Amino acid sequence: MIKEISSTQNPTIKSLAALQDKARERRKSGEFLIEGVREINLALQAGFQLTRILFCDAIANAEELQLLQSKLDENITQIAVTEEVYKKIAYRSTTEGIVVSAKAKQNQLNDLQLPENPLILVAEAPEKPGNIGALLRTADAAGVDAFILANPLTDLYNPNIIRSSVGGVFTTQIATGTTEEVLTYLKAKNIAIYAAVLQEAISYEKQDFISPTAIVVGTEADGLSEEWRKESTQNIIIPMQGKIDSMNVSVAASILIFEARRQRGFKK
Template sequence: MITTNQNKQIKQILKLKKNARERKKEKMFIVEGIRMFREIPEDQFVKAYVTEDFFREHNELFQQKDTEIVSDSVMKEISDTMTPQGVLALVKMKEYSLDEFLGKHPLLLVLENIQDPGNLGTILRTGEGAGITGLIMSKDTVDIYNPKVIRSTMGSIFRVPFCYVEEMADAVDFLKKNDITTYAAHLDGATYTKENFKGASAFFIGNEGNGLTRQLTEKADKMIKIPMMGKVESLNAAMASGLLVYEARRQREEGGE
């Protein structure tokens, strides 16, 4: 049993938990909790760390898996939650190419400088529910492997293709080359329910406080907005994303796609 946070493995976990650069360098991230643990694809699993009580109760989960028992105090140290469930795993990152985003009827979300981990995780999870075929993010968007993002995805991190791009202009060029209509979420746009999303579509969603940059907005084929009543100016980025992708799904189901 590992009983000290001075252990070499524990030190590595702490680095991975706190540092996006370390995660990128090691090409690994952390998954925590039984539900997320069950979701880990076999080819991405690296190693499990569990408390003695958890191991005893869920022994069947760890058959033929590289597993370390850790003390309750060590688990509390490496956990990113207030009340650890007793299981944490190291997982290999998976890399996607933009070509994998196309699918049969492409439906993409393109995020520019989203900063809230909960927003990003919810966007990915909601996107999976609506059937998006990929998620494209600007390089200044919060790290998708941040433990808070991982938790918010509830497993969607393992099922939805995603990538970061150095230059958003390159992402737009890719979309245009593949005949994907691009829509910028903007206050000056047309009401989103008036548009037709049955064809290949990509929605641009901007930073929580500032929205989309002018440069990216101008590159979009069309501007759309979610109409507001009262004194509300805009919706949370995750909520806005959800409304747009579910409207696309509704239209596609009505149209027989």
């Protein structure tokens, strides 16, 4: 059965709008919103549990909507809304007329399923959702086995992360933890730690990334914390040819992770 909602003051719409706008509400409810057909399909493929689907017939492509509905559990709540209501809950200015709510995953380190020789990207304390989204796109493009956020400052299901990652938040295994927890985890798994820091570092081009590897990057403003420099297997740098001594964290991560992928051979 499909419900219909035409009022922006409807309690369900208000609660969904809060999920879109407030990290506190996402943490409290354990749910978040996914907007866009591609992103929703990626979430389904990744095993996320959807709880509701909202759609606006005036905006949504009927064929895409019908195909998506055919993939959903028969017990999921389906809600048809007006354009005014849809715009209240939509994050994007250009949109496809379909939004779902989904249950967040716990993203625990111990839940990661790693192969025998993993390649992992770790980012410490990235704050800007756009940077996190770009890092997730890099992780997906390079086919890393896991992406780990150490000391995260932004919740993983921020709508801007979902948007800027183009759904990459659903395509790679992700875990979060404190820097201490992540270090302990990597050491317990005998994964070599290569930290992108200036001190006591060698050029990334001289480092062998063939064995189990975690490449760790920090923010442009603060870099990595002291723990990574002290506990890393080897510190690595990207030699800079210009007058500016830093680059965007997602760009740096791309250079490093694709060098590791090159050494290991690209997947076919």
